[in-house]
Amino acid sequence: MNNNLPQVFWHQPKLTINNRRILNQHKSCVIWLTGLSASGKSTLANELDKYLYNQSIRSYVLDGDNVRHGLNKDLGFSPEDRKENIRRICEVAQLFVDAGLITIAAFISPYLEDRKTVRAMFPLGEFIEVYVKCSVEECERRDPKGLYKMARTNQLKEFTGISAPYEISENPELTIETDKQSVESSILQLAEYLKTHGYLQSI
Template identity: 65%
Template sequence: MIEMSASLTSNIHWHSAAVTKKDRHRLNDHKSCVIWLTGLSGSGKSTIANALDKRLYEMSIRSYVLDGDNIRHGLNKSLGFSPEDRKENIRRIAEVAKLFVDAGTISITAFISPYREDRLLARNLLEEGEFIEIYVKCPIEQCEQRDPKGLYKKARRGEIPDFTGISSPYEEPDSPELVIESNQLTVDECVDQIVDFLKNRGIV
């Protein structure tokens, strides 16, 4: 993790925005939050995230998907998959997601994010009620059968070190806001559950 020296941070000051988050909520006619989709590779996180994004767009709600693979093509392309790099990967994306929330947008993240500690770090960056952890639950056997990127096969052959669920652990959420069993539901049904949750919380 990159850290700044005390001499540098002492010269950095926070500037308050003229337009507040509440101002943006009034303009958008909906609140903002982070919808944090976590689960094994192949559980359906990215598919659900993009279907949700499309549904919210059709409802005239401002949203944006931050996808794990896409982020690693740019912002986090220098990071690997060691526990330390995974931690930094999640720290960076959590800070980006927070900026989207400040901008009045619903940020939808699709990351394996295997460690509870890192997901808690992301939650603690946000105000109460702004972090919605959704566990996209799917048996690893089903994820391996899907294996849309062929990653499990490579991991089983030892070609991918530190692969979550095979050679690296996945820590299930203790108390997520929502559990979606993606092996038992259609994508539309998964999206329905999330939209209903957002409505019940008064976010949309």
């Protein structure tokens, strides 16, 4: 896509990201939850959103399924469509971070290259990758949407963990093992990271 058209110019805004962070009294960033389907990404995203709300922290959840109902409803699950799905979400997350929000993105995002690309789009400290670790056996046992069953019977093609790969990052900022710890302890782990790294403090 050509973004260098002669009639397209960048309009410099009057307010900056720091203006909005000062108004909100906390830093902004994207918390990128990645992992298999049914690993608990959406659950953690929404519980963290609720926790932050109760702390008067402005946040918003970008959920993989929800986004595919609107912005990305034209995309499938081929490697090319998955890449475009993540590219669009990255652009939206950048806008939300610029608006001063803690943005919680819950996406399988199975390819290491795509997650590295997203990370590179943010300044240092604005991207927090959280690997929501859960064995495929446990995810398949949970299977709240019946997707694993459909994948096993060839009703779903290119399903991550069954017929399509999931590539694990070597150095995510956090790893949360949802097949070994409770939702409550997982949220405390996330909150502690945000506190100790200064994201919830006034600037």
